[in-house]
Amino acid sequence: MSEMTYLEAISDGLREEMRRDDSVFCLGEDIGVFGGAFKVTAGFHEEFGAERVLDMPLAENIIIGAAVGAAVEGMRPVCEMQFADFIACGFDQLVNVAAKLHYRQGVAVPMVVRLPTGGGFSGGPFHSQNPEAWFLQAPGLKVVAPATAEDAKGLLVSAIRDPNPVMFLEHKHLYRRIRGDVPEGEHTVPIGEARVVRAGGELSVFAYGSTVAMAQQAAEELDEDIEVVDLRTLCPLDRDTILASARKTGKVLIAHEATRSCGVGAEVAALIGEEAFEDLDAPVRRLTAPDVPIPFSPPLEQHVLPGLDDMKEAARELLAY
Amino acid sequence: MSSSRTETLVEVTMPQMGVSVAEGMIVAWRKHPGDWVEADETVCDISTDKIDTEIPSPASGRLVEILVQENETVTVGTLLATIDTGAQPGQAHAVESNGHAAAPEPQPEPNGSPDRSHVISPVVRRIAGEHGVDLSQVKGTGIGGRIRKKDVLAFIEAGPAQERPLHTESPYRPEPAPAPAQAQEESTGSERRMPLTPMRRQIAEHMLRSKRTAAHVTTFAEVDMSRVVARRAELKERFAARGVPLTYLAFVARATVAALQDQPVLNASIDGDDLVYHGDVNLGIAVALEDGLIVPVIPRAQHLSLEGIAAAIGDVSTRARSKQLVAEDVQGGTFTITNPGQFGTTLATPIINQPQVAILDLEAVVKRAVVVDGPEGDSIAIRPMVNVCLSFDHRALDGAEAARFLGAVKARLEQWADDA
Numbered sequence: 175m176s177e178m179t180y181l182e183a184i185s186d187g188l189r190e191e192m193r194r195d196d197s198v199f200c201l202g203e204d205i206g207v208f209g210g211a212f213k214v215t216a217g218f219h220e221e222f223g224a225e226r227v228l229d230m231p232l233a234e235n236i237i238i239g240a241a242v243g244a245a246v247e248g249m250r251p252v253c254e255m256q257f258a259d260f261i262a263c264g265f266d267q268l269v270n271v272a273a274k275l276h277y278r279q280g281v282a283v284p285m286v287v288r289l290p291t292g293g294g295f296s297g298g299p300f301h302s303q304n305p306e307a308w309f310l311q312a313p314g315l316k317v318v319a320p321a322t323a324e325d326a327k328g329l330l331v332s333a334i335r336d337p338n339p340v341m342f343l344e345h346k347h348l349y350r351r352i353r354g355d356v357p358e359g360e361h362t363v364p365i366g367e368a369r370v371v372r373a374g375g376e377l378s379v380f381a382y383g384s385t386v387a388m389a390q391q392a393a394e395e396l397d398e399d400i401e402v403v404d405l406r407t408l409c410p411l412d413r414d415t416i417l418a419s420a421r422k423t424g425k426v427l428i429a430h431e432a433t434r435s436c437g438v439g440a441e442v443a444a445l446i447g448e449e450a451f452e453d454l455d456a457p458v459r460r461l462t463a464p465d466v467p468i469p470f471s472p473p474l475e476q477h478v479l480p481g482l483d484d485m486k487e488a489a490r491e492l493l494a495y
Numbered sequence: 496m497s498s499s500r501t502e503t504l505v506e507v508t509m510p511q512m513g514v515s516v517a518e519g520m521i522v523a524w525r526k527h528p529g530d531w532v533e534a535d536e537t538v539c540d541i542s543t544d545k546i547d548t549e550i551p552s553p554a555s556g557r558l559v560e561i562l563v564q565e566n567e568t569v570t571v572g573t574l575l576a577t578i579d580t581g582a583q584p585g586q587a588h589a590v591e592s593n594g595h596a597a598a599p600e601p602q603p604e605p606n607g608s609p610d611r612s613h614v615i616s617p618v619v620r621r622i623a624g625e626h627g628v629d630l631s632q633v634k635g636t637g638i639g640g641r642i643r644k645k646d647v648l649a650f651i652e653a654g655p656a657q658e659r660p661l662h663t664e665s666p667y668r669p670e671p672a673p674a675p676a677q678a679q680e681e682s683t684g685s686e687r688r689m690p691l692t693p694m695r696r697q698i699a700e701h702m703l704r705s706k707r708t709a710a711h712v713t714t715f716a717e718v719d720m721s722r723v724v725a726r727r728a729e730l731k732e733r734f735a736a737r738g739v740p741l742t743y744l745a746f747v748a749r750a751t752v753a754a755l756q757d758q759p760v761l762n763a764s765i766d767g768d769d770l771v772y773h774g775d776v777n778l779g780i781a782v783a784l785e786d787g788l789i790v791p792v793i794p795r796a797q798h799l800s801l802e803g804i805a806a807a808i809g810d811v812s813t814r815a816r817s818k819q820l821v822a823e824d825v826q827g828g829t830f831t832i833t834n835p836g837q838f839g840t841t842l843a844t845p846i847i848n849q850p851q852v853a854i855l856d857l858e859a860v861v862k863r864a865v866v867v868d869g870p871e872g873d874s875i876a877i878r879p880m881v882n883v884c885l886s887f888d889h890r891a892l893d894g895a896e897a898a899r900f901l902g903a904v905k906a907r908l909e910q911w912a913d914d915a
Contacts, residue, residue, distance in 0.1 A: 494638050495637050495638055
């Protein structure tokens with residue numbers, strides 16, 4: 175074990191896999207000599223050379239398209255979007271080609287797209303989005319969103335080894351704020367398994383990415399019998415863990431930074447409504463950003479993003495219900 | 496749970512309901528001091544001279560004070576109540592903790608929320624069913640006394656309190672509690688005295704004002720509805736399939752709108768010494784309610800086809816009866832049609848809806864033997880006939896213009912053509 179930041183854990187997982195498997199390579203904008211916008215690939219150019227750390231033009235459709243071609247030919251490409259928002263430029267290659275090749279032709283597309291997501295730093299509407307719901311509407315993609323350093327490494331390694339295209343959502347706010355013990359060397363976390371962060375009996379809070387630490391803090395400060403579940407994988411959802419927790423507590427709060435409508439919260443709420451109706455003791459609630467773009471203005475942005483106080487208030491109201 | 500809290504007061508004021516409304520009356524308070532209120536939850540009902548509506552809470556919090564009592568009328572913007580947004584559900588009301596209020600002992604319920612002891616969640620219902628628990632015996636500790644999952648589990652845990660009684664009903668029947676005394680309501684012998692509802696008072700004021708203001712004259716025309724009846728029979732199913740109820744009123748409304756465009760003096764209002772001609776026909780449709788009457792307006796009716804008018808009439812009358820109208824729905828009318836004939840009456844002299852200059856009344860369509868002239872001379876035929884009655888303000892126009900207008904409506908109905 176060694177203590178790492180969330181960002182260092184991502185670098186560590188990627189480096190381990192590139193050392194272990196020659197077919198793994200990364201491609202993205204300014205990831206070579208410059209080391210990437212957030213320095214995830216700092217030092218990679220020196221260790222692995224320009225052929226395995228490809229600097230790409232500002233053209234996400236080419237990055238995704240090239241990765242699909244390489245994956246079909248047996249490579250394991252790891253694409254970096256400079257900001258998750260920019261995936262929109264590569265969408266056709268992603269949702270119509272990468273996601274559907276196996277369905278149409280039985281061809282595996284083992285590729286990873288790393289997506290720095292989230293707001294909180296006045297990045298404005300083009301550099302702060304949480305686009306996970308876009309991918310959940312494209313069958314054929316897996317979607318993971320780690321909240322801890324350990325999971326960041328473990329899920330990235332699993333994503334690289336997975337035969338499907340995997341969207342790896344890494345929250346920018348967590349990069350240098352979250353740190354923890356991470357196993358050295360080989361470490362994997364299975365895709366599709368949620369993790370009960372804190373056991374409790376009166377309220378289940380389902381979170382992922384940036385809202386997990388917030389939910390833990392809220393539960394501790396309220397000092398109530400609250401269960402916090404880190405979903406970790408958004409597709410495929412860990413239905414068993416979600417339903418077991420909802421059935422146990424009967425009260426559910428789903429918290430994410432992404433916008434509200436048709437999001438992960440809506441999907442989890444619908445799952446619980448369908449499968450655990452007779453165990454509910456209160457209406458299922460969501461804590462999310464409203465359906466608006468992320469504003470530049472710092473006070474407006476703080477207003478839009480769900481915060482600790484919002485989380486505590488929602489939890490208190492559900493507990494009292 | 497012991498967080499110190501600050502009192503942050505948010506004001507509830509009499510809202511501006513459209514440009515012309517200056518004041519409103521509190522009909523009833525739904526929330527009372529000490530009650531927890533959610534944002535957008537109704538705090539009180541108000542009545543203005545245009546519309547009755549509800550005032551939603553601007554924020555979640557605890558209602559601290561009510562400043563305007565029921566039946567008081569105040570101007571727009573007046574402070575009605577204050578809400579403490581620093582309060583928490585389940586915490587005591589600030590006034591109570593200051594010792595001002597009348598609550599000498601802790602409330603039996605966790606807070607002053609509306610009674611929710613009857614709200615049973617799915618899990619509570621299931622557990623109660625599985626264990627044969629009589630939920631009326633379980634004390635709820637949730638908001639408003641709601642029975643929470645843990646309450647029913649604790650009840651089961653505590654075990655059977657006593658042998659279940661064989662009979663759960665007592666033969667003793669308590670006297671019915673006397674009805675709470677209604678303000679100003681009195682009963683003596685066979686007489687019953689009730690205060691006029693706000694809506695009745697407004698109608699009374701409005702009708703008297705119109706009688707005092709306008710020089711009312713009413714003129715009548717008999718209309719042969721044969722073609723309208725036939726056309727309605729042809730179109731009715733097709734419209735109904737599209738969710739549009741097709742009534743005779745829709746035909747009359749369409750004919751009236753067309754005639755108004757030819758004779759704009761009837762689509763006008765008197766303002767002081769001026770006659771104001773309105774560019775649009777904003778057609779008021781009088782809708783009878785259980786306890787009164789309201790006139791929602793179909794704006795720019797001159798742009799609507801027969802189907803468009805029929806749909807609009809269906810929409811506003813449905814919303815009027817379900818009290819879903821908003822202030823804008825009852826403003827800006829330029830001409831009104833009233834339709835009491837649905838109850839079988841055949842003549843009326845309606846009162847003009849001020850400041851308009853005329854009102855058209857549609858009576859019942861009845862079959863009559865009438866003389867018709869055909870190619871072989873006069874004969875007697877059975878025809879569906881209707882009386883349309885027009886009250887007009889003789890200050891604004893004269894009998895000849897009114898007669899010409901009514902004649903035009905009659906002609907359009909008797910020679911019905913869809914694009915008329």
